[in-house]
Amino acid sequence: MSTFLGGISTLSLARWQFGITTVFHFLFVPLTIGLGLLVAVLQSAYYKTKDPAYDRMTRFFGKLFLVNFAIGVVTGIVQEFQFGMDWSRYSTFVGNIFGAPLAIEALLAFFMESTFLGIWIFGRGRVSDRIHLSAIWLASLGTILSAAFIVAANSWMQHPVGFTIDPVSHQAVMTNFWAVVTNSTFLLAYGHVLFSAFLTGAVFMLAIAAWHLRKGHDLAGFAKAARIAIVATLITAVGTMFLGDSQAKQMTQQQPMKMAAAEALYNSANGASFSLLTIGDLSGNPVFQVRVPHVLSILATNTWNGNVKGINQLQKEATAKYGAGSYVPVIWVLYWTFRIMVGLGILLFILGGAGLWLMKRKRLEQSKRFLRFASWMLLAPFIANSVGWIFTEIGRQPWVVYGLLKTSDAVTIISPGYVAASLVGFTSVYTLLAIVEIGLMIRLAKVPTPVLDGDEAESLPELIY
Amino acid sequence: MLGLLSTSPSGLEQLWFGLITVLWLGYFFLEGFDFGVGILMPFVSKDDLDRRVAINTIGPVWDGNEVWLLTAGGATFAAFPLWYATVFSGFYLALFVLLAALIFRGMAFELRHRGSAAAAVWWDRAIFWGSALPALLWGVAFADFVHGVPLGANATWTGTFFDLVKPYALLGGLATLSLFTLHGATYLGLKSGGEVRDRAQRIAQWWAPLTFVVVTAFLGWTYLTAHSRHEVGLVPPLLPIVGVAVLGAVSWMVRERLEGWAFIGTAIAILAFFTTLMLNLYPDVLVSSISPSDTLTIAGTASHRYTLEVMSWVALIFTPLVLLYQSWTYWVFKKRVTRPGASSEPVSTTI
Secondary structure, three states: OOEEOOOEEHHHHHHHHHHHHHHHHHHHHHHHHHHHHHHHHHHHHHHHHOOHHHHHHHHHHHHHHHHHHHHHHHHHHHHHHHHHHHOHHHHHHHHHHHHHHHHHHHHHHHHHHHHHHHHHHHHOOOOOHHHHHHHHHHHHHHHHHHHHHHHHHHHHHHOOOOEEEOOOOOOEEEOOHHHHHOOHHHHHHHHHHHHHHHHHHHHHHHHHHHHHHHHOOOHHHHHHHHHHHHHHHHHHHHHHHHHHHHHHHHHHHHOHHHHHHHHOOOOOEEOOOEEEEEEOOOOOOOOEEEEEOOHHHHHHHOOOOOEEOOHHHHHHHHHHHHOOOOOOOOHHHHHHHHHHHHHHHHHHHHHHHHHHHHHHOOOOOOOHHHHHHHHHHHHHHHHHHHHHHHHHHHOOOOEEEOOOEEHHHOOOOOOHHHHHHHHHHHHHHHHHHHHHHHHHHHHHHHOOOOOOOOOOOOOOOOOOO | OOOOOOOOOOHHHHHHHHHHHHHHHHHHHHHHHHHHHHHHOOOOOOOHHHHHHHHHHHOOOHHHHHHHHHHHHHHHHHHOHHHHHHHHHHOHHHHHHHHHHHHHHHHHHHHHHHOOHHHHHHHHHHHHHHHHHHHHHHHHHHHHHHHOEOEOHHHOEOOOHHHHOOHHHHHHHHHHHHHHHHHHHHHHHHHEOHHHHHHHHHHHHHHHHHHHHHHHHHHHHHHHHHHHHOOOOOOOOHHHHHHHHHHHHHHHHHHHOOHHHHHHHHHHHHHHHHHHHHHHHOOEEEOEOOOHHHOEEHHHHOOOHHHHHHHHHHHHHHHHHHHHHHHHHHHHOOEOEOOOOOOOOEOOOOO
16 A cells, blocks of 8 residues: 555545545534424424514524535535545445445435425525425425435445345445345434434524523524424434434444444453443553443343453454454544443433423523523534544444455555545635634524514515525 | 456446436536536626626526436446446546535535625635536546546556546537536526626627537547447437537527527537537446556446346436426526516516
8 A cells, every 4th residue: 555745545544534524524414404304393383373483483593504504515515426536446346235325315315405495595485385384394304315325325334234245346236225225223323313413403403592592682582492492302312312222232233343342341241331431541451430330231232231242352253254453443432432422412311301391390591501501512412423423433443344345445546645635625625614604604693583573574685695 | 356348238237328328418408507607607797786696597406406416426326336436536636626616616606695795706706616617627527538548457547637638638628618608608698687688698699609619629529539449339420410500500599689599509519419428438438548458338337237227216216206396496486587676577488
């Protein structure tokens, strides 16, 4: 493998590029999915009740939704093409199976979301209210569908099913499409991704509504938005955690090394305990740990004394099965990303629960402490989404397709200079986008949609863009 | 050894080569005028309001049009994995430039009207370059597919970035650049009102003959070299002739202000242009300029039968639906876009 600047290989550059572009893209995608649905709910509430407060909320959060949607779209184009650019040997190997969901995603989901969003943005006042409302629901459905196909593709990489290896071309070849789209890994992962996306939208809406409530802006409107968001936060936090727990058990079966590395469990154990945190290194001799007995066994196997395999034993099994080499992913990354993800999930569950409790006692708008807490939680779902994917993807290493293709065999054979150039290029472009985007979001989020008097007619702009 | 052995493509593989051709045609027909509008925006406007009129003619549809690219890319990945993998890794830096251009252009459409006047100046540059660069690069890429790239055994690239920019490819790039610009001009003639419409028509009047010359040169070159390279392959002279003849007619139509006909004319020219290239390519998908035995073919890069069958069913069921609602969008936004206050007239239905 050729190297660049004294030792940086194409492989590591390509991995950094994929990591950076994908994590960046996925900062915005869950918000698109979650906020799209919530905006549709707000608009439906307005359609039913004709309460202008819901209309203001639809417009206010709709604006933020659109700005966020735009960056998701443009960074999404890169996602589809960089498989071919940096991972051409992967693309050739998996194209028979992996390409199909990508093509179907574009045909079923992307056309739907982009077309109906166009109708929604430009159709206000030009199409009937009913069609305008249908447009946002169809766009939202498009975003929800798009997640299905890409998660199906990813789940196949985690747990390949419905395929055979062609003896001549050595490509993975699809034998059962139904098996691919009903992959057990996919069903749980899709639920988890979807719930966490809705959670992201709900917490985003709650955090911003709470900020305005604290500032005393449009109390009628933002209180309504906050109530919807609190209920959504609680439901989706529970759903995310419940599915995540099922995924942990499935992962123990399908990718035991990921589970062992998540706990830095070196040797197999019955009734294994779970460490909440570790001070010192994770090489098996911690300086200080807080341990909860039996929890790892419950998490991994659903039994009090269940056996959880350790890294050393799994490494030995893997070398026997796949040949020499290291099959251990980067342990500290897995250990901490897992804890940050789970910890933030629990925190958001508390946020939703506390909010509901205050709602029941009709003290929501008065509780400055809760409102401040809610605003501070704005970034939590974004961090949780990112570390969750970093955990899933790093935890599968050294494989890109589990048990079939190693990441080092997947990368394009290309001079590292090219990859370095595009890595610097994409990172600069994305940094610039982030500055513009976040600046605009903050500006828009701070200005509430003006409250109009009853006889003041809303004026529709003739030019939208 | 990858399945590079050259055999003749099966019916299903031919169908998918055809479907991918259709996806690219759809993409270039639709995003062709988006690119054209973006390229012409600085030249059809005297102030910010004019620029917004131009942008709003494609506002509700540009994103849906770009999905044709994603679908073409995804379909190529699924149906011809080795073609997808080889093209996108080989055109590495060119593709990076293209993606960056599309990123800035898309962001500009969505964010320009929300920012300050100072920021709008930058967004306008993003729209112009973000439209002009892809319009040029797509022509370069498709010309390279046909005339070949330095491809060695096992689909490995042996050349550099500069092997992609040979005279034939550059002429291809200029041809698509001028063609899409003209397509944008006829679209603006049809969809905008007032001064913007008039300026677009005036530009089309001298741009159309220029496009005619460039496209004739490129298609002529393509046709004359086709026979010498292909033992098999489809090189019907009718298609390039139709493309060139229609462009000649468009030059006359824009003078006569036959707006609807002129737009149909540029659309047919684009379809004839890319169909010529794709038929020239058949039964190959990426020609090796080094040795004919390393040329990628339809049969050598195609997915297995089962994948193609599944994909065919999906395409059969959902493509009509997509076409239906996407056409409906154009019907919903059929009015001309004008400066606020000007009376907006519907597009003449008598073309």
